[in-house]
Amino acid sequence: SSRGIIYDKDFNQLVFNQPVFNLVVIESELPEGEKERILKKVADSIDYDYSKLVEKINESDSDEIAIINDLNHKDLITLEIMTRDFPGIEVKKEVKRYYQDGKVFSHLTGYIGKISPEEMEIFGEGYFINDYVGKSGIERAYEDVLRIIPGKIKKERDVFGNIKSEELISMVQSGKSLVLSIDSDLQKKIYSVLEDNLKKIGSKNAAVIAMDPQTGEVLSLVSFPGFDNNVFSFGDSAEIRNLFNDPDKPLFNRVTAGTYPVGSTIKPLMAVAALEEKIVSPQKEFY
Secondary structure (H helix, E strand, O other), X not given: OOOOOEEOOOXXXXXXXXXXXXXXXXXXHOOOOOHHHXXXXXXXHOOOOHHHHHHHHHHOOOOEEEEEOOOOHHHHHHHXXXXXXOOOXXXXXXXXXXXXXXXXXXXXXXXXXXXXXXXHHHHOOOOOOOOXXXXXXXXXXXXXXXXXXXXXXXXXXXXXXXXEEEEEEEOOEOOOXXXXXXXXXXXXXXXXXXXXXXXXXXXXXXXXXXXXXXOOOEEEEEEEOOOOOOHHHHOOHHHHHHXXXXXXXXXXXXXXXXXXXXXXXXXXXXXXXXXXXXXXXOOOOOO
């Protein structure tokens, strides 16, 4: 199963699901008295620092600990063979989000991340501590549409951790996809022109929104500077920390979260309201 896809108005794909394989340790399933031997054997086989592996396990509050994300092909084959003999060690397939033209669409599509204890309360039942949820943008606003509905399997194991029986309780359901009103070509053009013009005037921040005046549909939404939202899927903690500490505040959505004086654009609205309420007539003049 996979999270729902996001398309623009012409069905150009803006978000992709990319499969990766992770090395996972399930601490409760490591046999008593065998834990150290198994972990050392795994670390040696993939040339991984044993002390670092133990540190990750000790620091985690979860029973299921991801040791290495996105395994390379060589380590994946090695571990797939080893895990057959070592209970508590698993290679788990995970689907990560890849965002097309990340910076250009970052504030629009948003990104996903591991669920927090506070979000567990907000989203309610059906979520688990290792789940990923939308953190911003469309990913957050349409979390209930895009999310995967997990399936359930009941497993019976013996004292050594070997599986004796399995029973399928419910099937997993993939997330539903979304088609936006966004014109991706227009979005790219606006971002490019905006970037060039800001350099000319020596500015760093801007917000642009383009709408269809007949329908109110949003055709483009650009907050500058953008950020590469793929960092949250494939980057490391240092890259993510740099985004949060960047003085230009690339994570701040200047379209939806910025506040600005209305300026003269408010005048036609006030005039129409005055006419509608018959406070003035169409012939009334002001100097």
